[in-house]
Amino acid sequence: xxxxxxxxxxxxxxxxxxxxxxxxxxxxxxxxxxxxxxxxxxxxxxxxxxxxxxxxxxxxxxxxxxxxxxxxxxxxxxxxxxxxxxxxxxxxxxxxxxxxxxxxxxxxxxxxxxxxxxxxxxxxxxxxxxxxxxxxxxxxxxxxxxxxxxxxxxxxxxxxxxxxxxxxxxxxxxxxxxxxxxxxxxxxxxxxxxxxxxxxxxxxxxxxxxxxxxxxxxxxxxxxxxxxxxxxxxxxxxxxxxxxxxxxxxxxxxxxxxxxxxxxxxxxxxxxxxxxxxxxxxxxxxxxxxxxxxxxxxxxxxxxxxxxxxxxxxxxxxxxxxxxxxxxxxxxxxxxxxxxxxxxxxxxxxxxxxxxxxxxxxxxxxxxxxxxxxxxxxxxxxxxxxxxxxxxxx
Numbered sequence: 022x023x024x025x026x027x028x029x030x031x032x033x034x035x036x037x038x039x040x041x042x043x044x045x046x047x048x049x050x051x052x053x054x055x056x057x058x059x060x061x062x063x064x065x066x067x068x069x070x071x072x073x074x075x076x077x078x079x080x081x082x083x084x085x086x087x088x089x090x091x092x093x094x095x096x097x098x099x100x101x102x103x104x105x106x107x108x109x110x111x112x113x114x115x116x117x118x119x120x121x122x123x124x125x126x127x128x129x130x131x132x133x134x135x136x137x138x139x140x141x142x143x144x145x146x147x148x149x150x151x152x153x154x155x156x157x158x159x160x161x162x163x164x165x166x167x168x169x170x171x172x173x174x175x176x177x178x179x180x181x182x183x184x185x186x187x188x189x190x191x192x193x194x195x196x197x198x199x200x201x202x203x204x205x206x207x208x209x210x211x212x213x214x215x216x217x218x219x220x221x222x223x224x225x226x227x228x229x230x231x232x233x234x235x236x237x238x239x240x241x242x243x244x245x246x247x248x249x250x251x252x253x254x255x256x257x258x259x260x261x262x263x264x265x266x267x268x269x270x271x272x273x274x275x276x277x278x279x280x281x282x283x284x285x286x287x288x289x290x291x292x293x294x295x296x297x298x299x300x301x302x303x304x305x306x307x308x309x310x311x312x313x314x315x316x317x318x319x320x321x322x323x324x325x326x327x328x329x330x331x332x333x334x335x336x337x338x339x340x341x342x343x344x345x346x347x348x349x350x351x352x353x354x355x356x357x358x359x360x361x362x363x364x365x366x367x368x369x370x371x372x373x374x375x376x377x378x379x380x381x382x383x384x385x386x387x388x389x390x391x392x393x394x395x396x397x398x399x400x401x402x403x404x405x406x407x408x409x410x411x412x413x414x415x
Contacts (some may be wrong), residue, residue, distance in 0.1 A: 143187055149173060180195040233398075317398075
């Protein structure tokens with residue numbers, strides 16, 4: 022229930038006992054969620070005002086492939102039919118949520134908006150007012166996989182037997198023909214072309230990311246969702262980070278100039294690096310395990326959530342020290358590197374073979390701007406050092 026502080030295990034008895042908690046003022050909000058696959062979410066929301074009671078029912082099932090068995094789609098239609106016999110439905114739709122987000126129909130995400138025909142969905146229910154405005158015979162003659170008059174004057178119709186193939190050529194043709202029938206002013210060719218373009222978002226695109234930053238970009242693609250996947254993959258396929266420049270030959274690296282090298286290293290690996298872990302470990306538990314998987318995860322958070330954008334100078338300096346020490350610790354622990362601490366952090370190096378790597382300088386570059394977190398990622402820095410490490414490094 023939306024207004025309770027925690028979720029409750031469902032039972033009819035518990036629902037009756039706690040149902041009053043779903044009411045707040047003039048609104049009622051109840052949510053039921055299935056704990057096992059497939060993921061199912063049922064929410065009921067109502068609002069009472071001077072015009073009466075507006076009730077919205079949302080029902081989502083994931084994954085959509087669940088409906089590849091036709092009888093499951095029939096059960097969902099039966100559910101909608103049963104609702105229509107008990108409630109005065111004004112409008113209802115059933116469709117892929119991702120495809121809805123690609124469309125322009127305001128009813129796709131908010132069925133409380135004024136009803137008019139913008140798109141044809143897999144499942145469509147027009148209430149009596151919509152049917153009257155469109156013309157009952159016009160609605161009933163719409164090309165459809167199923168057409169049914171419901172009690173109270175509403176009409177239910179499907180473009181296809183199941184929603185699972187909503188982006189197929191057959192489904193897009195069915196959607197376009199139905200929409201153009203209901204809105205003769207539209208062009209079938211233009212309508213179909215628009216729907217076909219939307220279907221491209223669901224077509225797989227070969228991933229050809231730069232291997233040094235592929236983990237970061239894959240996380241971004243997944244985070245941004247299927248609706249933007251194709252565009253993002255195409256953009257990221259073209260991206261190549263600048264070469265790593267934060268290193269110098271080991272023979273040119275200045276010697277340590279601190280009074281106590283061991284104390285400085287302990288500060289790097291103990292105080293500074295632990296500050297970064299404390300900052301991110303809740304969102305990224307892998308930091309607690311000293312895992313290499315943590316590198317792209319931290320890079321992603323710094324880049325995608327634009328950490329560098331709103332840092333004060335003091336916060337930036339603290340984060341540079343924390344990120345640089347944490348990155349240097351990975352070079353030491355995973356590649357057999359050796360710290361050469363310096364009073365100026367950016368000069369502090371980790372010696373691996375015949376190269377001296379500068380993790381604090383890399384961290385400063387990564388935090389120059391939100392985009393720099395990708396251009397100067399920890400992942401690329403570490404992997405470059407790993408490739409160039411001598412065979413005895415581990």
